[in-house]
Structures are given as C-alpha cells and as structure tokens.
Amino acid sequence: MNDRKRIEREFRENPVLAGVLIDNPYEGFIVVNKDGFVTFISNLYLDTINLTREDTIGKHITEVHENTKLTQVLETGKPISYDYWETKGMTLIVVRFPILNNAGDLIGAVGKAVFVDIPSGKTLANKLKQLEKEVEFYRQELYKFYNAKYTFNDMIGESDAIKKVKKIAQKIALSESTVLITGESGTGKELFAQAIHNASYRSRFPFVRINCAAVPENLLEAELFGYAEGAFTGAKKGGKPGKFELAQGGTIFLDEIGELPLSMQSKLLNVLQEREIERVGGIRTVSVDFRVIAATNRNLEDMVKEGTFRDDLYYRLNVISLKIPSLRERQDDIPLLVNYFTDKLNNKLKCSVERFTEEAMLVLSKHYWPGNIRELQNTLERVFILSDDNIISVNHLPFSIKMRKGNIIQSKRLTLDEMIDQTEKRIILDTLSNVKDDRIAAAELLGIHLSSLYRKMKKHGIKKSFTS
Numbered sequence: 001m002n003d004r005k006r007i008e009r010e011f012r013e014n015p016v017l018a019g020v021l022i023d024n025p026y027e028g029f030i031v032v033n034k035d036g037f038v039t040f041i042s043n044l045y046l047d048t049i050n051l052t053r054e055d056t057i058g059k060h061i062t063e064v065h066e067n068t069k070l071t072q073v074l075e076t077g078k079p080i081s082y083d084y085w086e087t088k089g090m091t092l093i094v095v096r097f098p099i100l101n102n103a104g105d106l107i108g109a110v111g112k113a114v115f116v117d118i119p120s121g122k123t124l125a126n127k128l129k130q131l132e133k134e135v136e137f138y139r140q141e142l143y144k145f146y147n148a149k150y151t152f153n154d155m156i157g158e159s160d161a162i163k164k165v166k167k168i169a170q171k172i173a174l175s176e177s178t179v180l181i182t183g184e185s186g187t188g189k190e191l192f193a194q195a196i197h198n199a200s201y202r203s204r205f206p207f208v209r210i211n212c213a214a215v216p217e218n219l220l221e222a223e224l225f226g227y228a229e230g231a232f233t234g235a236k237k238g239g240k241p242g243k244f245e246l247a248q249g250g251t252i253f254l255d256e257i258g259e260l261p262l263s264m265q266s267k268l269l270n271v272l273q274e275r276e277i278e279r280v281g282g283i284r285t286v287s288v289d290f291r292v293i294a295a296t297n298r299n300l301e302d303m304v305k306e307g308t309f310r311d312d313l314y315y316r317l318n319v320i321s322l323k324i325p326s327l328r329e330r331q332d333d334i335p336l337l338v339n340y341f342t343d344k345l346n347n348k349l350k351c352s353v354e355r356f357t358e359e360a361m362l363v364l365s366k367h368y369w370p371g372n373i374r375e376l377q378n379t380l381e382r383v384f385i386l387s388d389d390n391i392i393s394v395n396h397l398p399f400s401i402k403m404r405k406g407n408i409i410q411s412k413r414l415t416l417d418e419m420i421d422q423t424e425k426r427i428i429l430d431t432l433s434n435v436k437d438d439r440i441a442a443a444e445l446l447g448i449h450l451s452s453l454y455r456k457m458k459k460h461g462i463k464k465s466f467t468s
C-alpha cells in the first residue's frame with residue numbers, strides 16, 4: 001500500500017480526522033506538495049470543483065483548479081489570506097498558507113475554503129478586503145510619519161576618519177544585528193542611525209526614534225511599550241501602541257540610551273530577548289519584529305563599572321559598535337561642511353552669503369567645537385542672521401571663536417587660566433583697535449585705570465593696537 005493510501009485509510013479510520021478534514025460540510029481543504037501536486041482533498045472541495053478524488057490526487061494543482069493561487073504560495077512561501085471565491089452560485093472564503101517542516105523549509109501548501117451563505121459571505125469578504133486596504137493605508141501613513149530622511153549620500157565628509165566609519169556603517173546596514181553608536185554630542189549619531197536604516201532591508205518599514213533622556217521616567221514605559229485601554233485614568237480608548245509596536249518590521253532608534261533609568265533597563269532587556277511586548281495594564285503579549293540601533297555620548301563601560309548601567313543590557317546592545325569621530329578628529333571636513341551649510345542656510349534664511357575668507361575658514365577649522373557639527377551649524381546660523389555681507393570674514397565670527405585667531409596653530413586644549421588670559425588679551429586688543437590706539441579712551445571703555453591698562457599690555461606683550 002502506498003503512503004497516500006495508508007494516510008487516507010488512517011484518516012478514514014479516525015472519525016475525528018474524517019469528520020474534520022474529509023467530510024466537513026462547511027470547510028473544504030486541498031493540500032499540495034512543494035512541487036504543486038495534490039496530496040489531499042476533502043469532499044466539499046471535490047463537490048465544489050466538480051471532480052472526483054481520482055481526478056485530483058497526484059495531479060498538478062494547475063490541472064485541477066483553474067486560476068489557483070496555491071502556486072503563488074509555493075513560490076513566495078507567504079500566505080494569502082481572506083480571498084473570496086464564487087463558484088456554482090456559492091461564495092467561499094479562501095485562505096491559503098504554506099506548510100513548513102521543523103527546519104523551516106517549505107514542504108507544501110494548503111488551501112482552505114469556508115462555505116458561507118451568499119449575501120453574508122460576500123459582505124464579509126468585501127469587508128475583509130476593505131480592512132486590508134485600510135491597514136495598508138495606515139501602514140503607509142505611519143511610514144510617512146516615522147521615516148528616516150538621511151542616507152549615506154547626505155553625509156558630508158571626505159576625511160579618512162569619516163570615510164572609514166561610513167564604510168563600516170554601510171556593511172552594518174546589511175546585517176540584522178543590534179548596533180550601538182557612540183560619539184560626542186552633535187557628531188551625527190542619529191544621522192548614521194537613519195542612514196543605516198535606509199540602506200537596510202527594513203527601509204520600507206518605519207524608523208521610530210525615542211530619546212530616552214527626554215521622556216519623564218514615569219511615562220517611559222508607556223512610551224516604549226504602549227498601554228491598554230483603561231490602564232489608568234485618562235488612558236485613551238483602545239489604548240495606545242508604544243514605540244516598539246510602531247516600529248513593527250522596521251528599526252527602533254534608542255537615542256541617549258545611557259540616560260535610561262535602571263528600572264527600565266531590565267524591561268528593555270526582556271523585550272530585546274523575547275521580541276515580545278506587553279502593553280502597560282494589558283493582558284496579552286504581542287510579537288514584534290524590529291531592529292535596534294542605540295546611541296549614547298556616555299561611556300557605557302564606565303557606567304557598567306559604576307553600577308548605573310546593566311552589564312547584560314550593555315552586551316546585548318553592543319553587538320556591533322560604531323564610534324563617530326568628533327569634528328576635531330576630522331578638521332579637513334570643516335570647509336566642506338561650511339560650504340554645505342552655507343547653501344542650506346542661504347535657502348532657509350533667504351541670505352546670499354557667497355563664501356568665507358580663507359582666514360575665517362582657517363579659524364573655523366582650528367576651533368575646538370565641543371558641540372561638534374551641531375555647534376558648527378548653529379554658529380553659522382547666528383553668523384548669517386547677524387551679517388549683511390556676502391563674504392564672511394573673521395570679524396563676523398563670534399568672539400569666542402575669533403579669540404583663537406592668533407592662536408590657530410595651537411592644538412592642545414587650554415586651561416581655564418590660559419583661556420582667561422587669552423580672552424583678556426583679545427578684549428584689550430579689540431578695544432585699542434576700536435579707539436585707534438587711544439589708550440586713555442581704551443582704559444575708560446574697559447573701566448580700568450590707565451596704569452592698570454599699561455600693566456596688562458606689558459603682561460600680554462602688546463605694543464601696538466591689533467587691527468583685523
């Protein structure tokens with residue numbers, strides 16, 4: 001007896017299986033193997049297509065059933081849910097899904113047809129189609145709202161330091177691993193996170209950002225995991241999805257992860273391990289598919305040593321790490337960035353700045369930029385707003401930056417005393433310059449005695465006024 005016959009006999013002899021699968025008058029089944037040959041068919045299905053068991057078993061599905069979609073399931077390995085099929089004056093709701101073995105390999109497909117009375121069947125099927133359309137519409141809307149705008153092409157920089165990180169990040173994008181981005185504030189950590197998402201297989205799905213430092217501790221759990229209806233007074237009807245649910249299929253960017261309170265760190269670790277979330281006040285868990293990119297300007301290793309960051313969470317996040325260089329480490333890129341921001345700011349502020357003088361560019365390139373690219377961008381914005389000229393010279397730069405003019409070759413950080421000294425020298429030089437070297441006027445303007453001005457000039461080695 002061949003396998004098929006043996007299985008059929010077993011089915012026949014088992015009244016539950018026979019009732020549920022073979023003789024079920026409400027649901028029809030057809031099963032094909034991975035090559036599309038029919039291996040099982042129920043009576044309702046046979047009646048519906050007007051064929052006998054002999055006409056169907058062992059035949060290819062395309063011979064048995066015109067316009068079958070089971071071949072599509074075999075090709076894609078994906079289910080096709082809730083279609084409707086009108087035949088012989090009846091409406092059947094059809095669900096088709098793949099059969100996988102324990103190793104996850106596709107070994108066949110099932111078509112299941114549910115018989116329903118005509119009017120309600122049609123309405124139900126139409127309703128389902130409508131709902132599917134709506135779900136797709138909302139998915140697109142969500143995507144529009146939670147998308148990443150930057151790509152690797154938007155990253156300005158030709159320095160070796162940035163090229164190296166960009167190359168690593170492009171490789172990282174193609175993997176599914178969790179990434180920890182570190183670097184000083186304003187270096188472009190979020191820009192990298194967005195570019196990684198956009199170059200990844202998840203780019204058509206949402207990029208959802210949460211700044212762990214900006215959300216008050218008591219609201220953080222609901223923000224991350226959502227809440228169920230009635231979870232607390234004032235909770236929205238129907239509840240609210242959290243950032244993890246919103247990131248379904250895409251990437252969640254956990255910015256400033258170092259600021260996450262310890263109580264939330266264990267909850268986050270659990271979600272990263274289980275890939276399931278439970279809304280606050282909820283009773284069921286939801287599976288979520290996401291990739292995590294976390295970023296911080298803190299030293300998490302030190303925080304682990306101090307006991308303020310969980311080591312197990314740190315290891316889970318730090319699967320791949322990416323360190324973004326500070327602007328000081330990529331000084332060569334400053335002129336490129338200045339030109340890039342000039343175009344952007346001209347557009348935004350309706351200015352017509354043409355260029356920076358060489359000297360101004362040099363001063364900008366040698367500045368320490370503790371706030372990195374963000375500080376550079378903000379500084380330029382201030383300069384553009386305050387200046388009426390088309391060419392920006394050192395005079396247009398903020399005092400804190402141009403005070404380094406005479407000192408642009410200096411590479412080490414100044415101590416406070418050195419900075420005070422330099423500032424004092426610069427103020428005296430500027431004042432003398434403004435009053436055309438009239439020392440009495442300068443002392444008056446500075447609110448000090450003439451003798452004190454002379455003493456300070458001697459201390460700073462100032463012989464004549466500085467003109468810039």
Ligand SMILES: Nc1ncnc2c1ncn2[C@@H]1O[C@H](COP(=O)(O)OP(=O)(O)OP(=O)(O)O)[C@@H](O)[C@H]1O
Nearest residue numbers: 154155156184185186187188189190191297373374
């Ligand atoms: N390579 C780059 N080219 C152009 N603009 C950049 C580049 N890197 C960063 N920026 C810009 O600098 C600003 C700061 O970048 P971003 O917010 O990504 O920094 P961050 O490191 O995440 O900052 P924080 O640590 O404060 O969160 C943004 O306006 C960003 O667009």
